[in-house]
Every structure is written in structure tokens, then in C-alpha cells.
Amino acid sequence: MKVEGKAVVYGDNIDTDIIIPGRYLVLQEPSELAKHAMEGVDPSFPERARDGVIIVAGRNFGCGSSREEAPVALKHANTKCVIAESFARIFYRNAINIGLPILEASLRDKASNGDLLLVDLVSGIIENKTREIRVQAKPLSPLAIEIISAGGLTKYVRKKLGLE
């Protein structure tokens, strides 16, 4: 499982109200949510993400509420992967459950806006093609890989219950 995209770099504590403000939660449609992704810090994000991006961030990405709309908005804005130094736990689960790949790695000094990144989700190797450097991310847990490979938690549960 490999994904590719241009880097968009943000700082620490990107919370769920920044990723998708509460007032948009009634917009249930993923494509509608995507129009407001990252609005709290970067209203131009949906535009920048159009051709596929990889978010690079600092510590505690996704802290705050349990709203699954946060990873959904990012995914449907065409975010291929989020790489942060650390994630808040509910966001981490939600991202894996809805099939938005995420990896823990410290990349802030090793990627700038626009750098081309190639990420191997299983091995956790991140390649910055622009700078020709490689970084090893903390690999995903076997369970997380199983859920992502099944196509998200709903499909994983269907399989487990013998409905697939």
C-alpha cells in the first residue's frame, strides 16, 4: 500500500474544531464537509489539496472532539495520508476506521510545503523525493493494517460477522 502527494505542513495541536468547525457538522455529505476542511487554520486547503496532498504536522494532531467528520473531511478533500509527530487517540481510531491512512513520524524539519512525498503504509518508510531523503515512521499495528486492508471498520466488522 503506497500513497503519494505534495506536502502541506502545519504545526502542533491541530484540533478537530480547526479541521472541521462544529457549525458544519450538520452537512453530512463528505463532499460538502471537504469544502471546509482545515478552515480554522487554512481556508485555502481544499484548493491546495485538489490534486492530492500529504499533511505533515507536529504533535497532538486531531485533539478534541470525537467527530468522525474530521478525518472524513480531510479524506474527501483528497488528503492521501497524514503524518504527524503524534495523534490524539480518538482521531487516530477514526482515521483508520474510515480508511484515511495516518503515520507517526517526525517530519517537520524534513519536508516543506510542496515537497513530493511517497509513503509505504505497511513498512512505514516515507520518501521525500524532492529532497531525496527517507524517514522511518512508527509502523501501524497489525490490527490497524487489517482494518485498513479490509477497506475500513464497517467492512472489517462485516467480514468478522460473516456478512461479506
Next chain:
Amino acid sequence: MNIVEKILARASGEKEVSPGQIIDARVDKAMMHDLTGPRVIDSFREIGVKRVWDPDRVIVIFDHDIPPSTIKAAELHKKVRNFVREQGIRHFYDIGRGGVCHVVMLEKGHVKPGELIIGADSHTVTYGALGAFATGVGATDMAAVLATGSIWLRVPETLKFEVNGKLQRRVYAKDLILYIIGMIGSEGANYKAMLFSGQAIRDLGIDGRATICNMSIEAGAKAGIVEPDEKTIRYVKERAGEPITPVRSDDDAEFAKIYEVDASQLEPQVAIHPSVDNVKPVSEVGDVEINQGFIGTCTNGRLDDLRAAAEVLKGKRVKDGVRLVIIPGSQGVYHEALKEGLIEIFVKAGAIICGPGCGPCIGISRGVLADDEVCISSANRNFVGRMGSPKSKVYLASPATVAASTIKGKIVDPREVD
């Protein structure tokens, strides 16, 4: 084992569990509300199971956008109501019947010591106030719980906070938890559980303990918990009625780290916009003029909170040019506050009282902020744009500090208003 490990061992049918272990745990109760419910229902349909695993263990509470402020919200309510009916869910709190989900869960006896409770809301951690292990998840996780009655969890390390000493007058549970978050930072407990113990915690009522556990998520915690004592047992017996077998930590229980806090040294605390962990004693906040005060939410919308606010506001007026929004946490709290005369004090002070619910806490309705406005709030989050305009500012404090600040028009120490 400590209390967290014991609860998770019981829930997963294991003799013993230890931090880091991945378990498949049986869920005792599942909770969702009007805002997360619709997405949970969609994912539940996607899984394709016809019935929820046990309708009597599912609790549905409307609170986030009530009464609905838009047609879209009204449609979402309808969708959840239909699901409740279709699935035969008895524990349903519609508009006017409940209030903020985390206040209602405790008050209506849906939480018992030793239970594993999963909620489709991050502040589900509140239920640790009664010695339950409770944690928040997103919609798809909750759909899987509804379909199977179980969830995978990683057993967390536990941080123990030993809080001793007596809180000073007009210093509350809220000040204590703000102080602790300031001390360990907004991810100081990420993936971990926070156990609050010591004499200062035992001295708190259930309302104060709920405030503390509620904000454990603001340090990233998976759960906040207080070991059950006689107060817990009395509270639960009055509401849940059924027998309970509280779980407590063994004497030789292990903790990842133990912090000691002296409560007697604390002054009222304030979290400075826009970080919940940028916490200062009120004397160091400086001159901050405010446009609005807000008292309510799952953090501080309980009876003890309204009493504290009323004590400050009695016979006083909210300053001209400042507005004070007060929202009782539940219909039960509202009713009690009416009987005790608290609502009258608020109305006479010039506050506006809205019906129980989340109100402006997540910036949807009933008190959202305009550009450059400043609000002091008794809630739990002050993220950019949380209560409205991304250019507004939110400071967090106790209900007494909020009340005092609206009288003065700027952030002040509630001990200065007598």
C-alpha cells in the same frame, strides 16, 4: 491491578490484563446524541446488521442542537428518532426530557461503578466520576459497538494524581483540573488513563468529580476515573437502584507515574485562548475585557455549579454591555435550580437562561460569538472558532469566575466580588 485494569479485565473476560495489551471487550452501555447519531446510523446500516445488540444498553440523548436551529438539524433529529423507534430503544431523551448527554447519563442512573461505557462523544470520560471506565469514540466505532456489543481497546497506562489539602473558598474542581492540565499539557495523558485520588478528591461531591473526569480528555486521556466510595454508592443507589459491586485498585497496583498536587495552594485558574493547557492563576491573567460569559455544559452545568454562580451573582447585576448566558445541564438541574431560587437570582442579575442542552459550547446556536468578541466560559474547550467566529476568543474558568467576570466586565477573581 489498578481499577482501570480490573474493569478492562472483567469486560474482556481475562483474568489479568496489562498496559499495551489489545483486548476485545464487552460493552455495558453505549451512548450517542443528535449530532453523532446520524453518522452512527449510516455506518450501522453499512455493516448490515438488522438489530442493535441490546436495545436496553443503548442510550440516546438529544443535546447538541436543541431545539433544532435549522431545517437540516431537524431532519437529522427525525432520522435518529426513527432509528430509536425502529430498534426499540427505551432510554431515549428527546428535547425537554434530558439535557446535556453527560449530565443526564449520571443523573438518570445509566452509569455504575466498574462498567465499561462507550460513547459517541469525546467527553464520555465524564462517567469515571462514578468509577466506570468510559471513553469516547467516533461514529464508525460506535456503529460496530451497536452491531456487536464489543470493541477493541488497548489497555492504557494509568497516571495517578494524588490530590491532598483543602480547596480555598471559591476555588473549585474546575480550578483543580485546569491546573492539572496546565501542569501536564494537552497531550500529557494521551492514550493513558488518569486516576484522581487523595483527600481533596474524596471531599468533592459527584458534580465536582464529574467536572474533573470530564476534562481528562483535554489532556488527551482515554479515561478519567475516581475510585468509588460511599458517596458514589449512595448516588448510584438512589438512581440506578440495582445492586452494584464497585471495583477498586489493589494495594500493590501499578501506575505509570504518580503526581502529587497540593489543593490548598490553588487560586482560581483560567485557560487562556486558544489553548486549554495555557493555564494561569487569575491574578496573572492581566486586563481582559469580555463581551460574554457562559455558564453551562457537561463540564460545569450541574447543580453545584449553578449554586456557585448564584452565590456570586446574588443581588448583583451583569455589567452593561456584557451578556451572560446560563444553560442548566439538564431538565433535572433546571428543575432543582428553579426550586432553590437560583434561576430567579440569575434573571434578576440580567442573565439569559436557555433550555438545557449544549448551547454555544460548540458554536452552533444560542450564544455564538462575532469577530473579535471575547467570552469567558465554564466549558472545556477554547480552540480557535470553537464558539463561533474564528476571530473570537474564549477563556475557560469556573462558574464563579465566569459570574464574577460578567459583573465586572473583565476577567476577575471571584473572591473580589462579595
